[in-house]
Structures are given as structure tokens and as C-alpha cells.
Amino acid sequence: MRTNTLKSLIIALLACTLFISCNKEKTSTEKDVLIQEMIDTLLFHQERYDGDAMLTSLDSLKSLGVDVNNMALLYATAYGFKGEYDYAIQLLKNSISSSEQPQLLYQEIGSLFLLKGDIVEAINAYNEALKCNPYYARPYICLAEIFEKQSKNELAVSHYLNAVRLFYENGFYEEMGYYANRALLLDSTNIELGNYLMLYHSAENEY
Numbered sequence: 749m750r751t752n753t754l755k756s757l758i759i760a761l762l763a764c765t766l767f768i769s770c771n772k773e774k775t776s777t778e779k780d781v782l783i784q785e786m787i788d789t790l791l792f793h794q795e796r797y798d799g800d801a802m803l804t805s806l807d808s809l810k811s812l813g814v815d816v817n818n819m820a821l822l823y824a825t826a827y828g829f830k831g832e833y834d835y836a837i838q839l840l841k842n843s844i845s846s847s848e849q850p851q852l853l854y855q856e857i858g859s860l861f862l863l864k865g866d867i868v869e870a871i872n873a874y875n876e877a878l879k880c881n882p883y884y885a886r887p888y889i890c891l892a893e894i895f896e897k898q899s900k901n902e903l904a905v906s907h908y909l910n911a912v913r914l915f916y917e918n919g920f921y922e923e924m925g926y927y928a929n930r931a932l933l934l935d936s937t938n939i940e941l942g943n944y945l946m947l948y949h950s951a952e953n954e955y
Contacts, residue, residue: 783814792821799829821852824860833864851880855887867894885914889927901934905941908934912944921951 784807793801802877803826807821820843828838837860840853841919847853858873874887908931915924925948928941935941 758807779812783809783812786812786814794825797829799826802829815817820847821856824853824856828856828860828863833860836860845929849881851877851884851887854880855884855890857888858890862890862894870894883914885911885918885920885923892927892931896934905931905935905938909938909941914946916944921948924948925952 754944758835765949790802790805790809793805803823806822806826810819820839824836826838827833827839837857840857840860844853845849854877856871858877861867861870861873871891874891877884877887887906888911892904894909895901895904895907912924912928912931915921915927924944928944928948932938932941932945
């Protein structure tokens with residue numbers, strides 16, 4: 749589950765990084781190159797769960813005047829790697845009202861609560877993410893995995909199915925196939941899941 753969260757954060761970072769205009773001390777090209785190097789360094793440390801190094805990279809980006817949407821999300825991830833869960837969660841909660849994508853913050857809050865071992869609060873956070881954006885597939889997956897571990901198979905299948913539908917609608921066929929198959933292990937009689945799995949295999953054969 750944590751790996752999926754990190755992949756989502758990496759994609760979000762690359763998609764929402766904005767470079768501001770350069771100052772007089774550096775040309776635009778020089779500054780852009782430096783910023784890209786810092787982003788690459790940040791991603792390198794993120795993939796290795798190195799919170800301290802991530803914080804250093806984030807502070808460097810801020811000093812360069814980089815405007816990153818949901819910067820709190822990245823800081824919270826770093827503090828989460830350091831085991832400072834409560835601080836990370838509070839950072840995110842403080843940023844929700846000003847965030848353009850609060851579902852991402854609630855998603856990470858849920859993951860942090862899971863790391864703390866607080867399943868109830870994790871479920872609450874994932875549900876809040878879905879309230880913000882019911883077309884965001886990741887909270888459905890996280891909730892399904894929780895319910896699967898709790899042997900609440902009907903709930904798990906329902907949430908997997910919601911995610912599978914979204915993956916299909918957005919053309920993410922590998923994810924659609926993987927989670928359809930996973931849900932079918934819990935309910936082999938589900939016709940809709942079986943149809944999605946057949947669609948996946950059809951799409952796979954076309955390539």
C-alpha cells in the first residue's frame with residue numbers, strides 16, 4: 749500500500765511543479781537546470797524513504813523560489829518517513845482548506861494513520877478523500893485492502909469494483925486487470941469483475 753502511495757505522490761509532484769520567473773542573478777536556463785536537478789534529487793530520496801534528505805531538498809527548492817502545489821504533502825511524506833506521524837498529519841490538516849487537491853492530502857493522512865496503526869482514522873481519512881473527489885481511485889483501493897484484511901469481503905469487493913470502473917474509464921488497463929483479478933479471489937461469482945478481467949485480457953492481446 750505504501751508503494752502505491754509513493755508512486756501517486758511522485759506523479760503528483762511532476763504534474764504540479766511550477767517554475768517561477770528567474771531572478772537577475774541567474775539566467776532562466778541556468779535556474780531551470782538547477783531546479784530540475786533538485787527535483788531529481790528529491791525524487792531519488794523519496795523512492796528510498798529518506799525523510800531527512802527529502803526535507804533538505806524541499807528547503808532548497810523553496811529557497812530557489814519554486815512554487816509547488818500541495819507542498820505540505822511532500823513535507824508530510826518526509827516527516828512520515830522519519831516516523832513523525834502526528835506532526836505530518838497536522839501539517840496536512842492545516843493545509844486542506846487552501847489546497848486545490850484536498851483529496852491528495854486526505855489520502856496521505858489515511859496512509860499516515862495506517863502507519864500509526866489507527867485503522868478507524870485511516871478509514872475516515874480515505875472516505876474524506878472520496879467526498880472531495882469520488883473519481884479518485886486510490887482511496888477505494890486503500891479501503892478495499894483494509895476491508896480485505898478485516899475479512900469484510902463484501903465491502904472489499906465493492907470498493908475494488910469502484911476502483912476498477914475508474915481504471916477502465918481512464919484507460920488504466922493494467923490496474924483494471926490487476927484489481928479485478930484480486931477482487932475475484934474474494935468473490936469469483938461477480939460477473940462485472942469477470943467482464944473487466946476479460947476486457948483486460950482482450951486489450952493485452954491487442955498489443
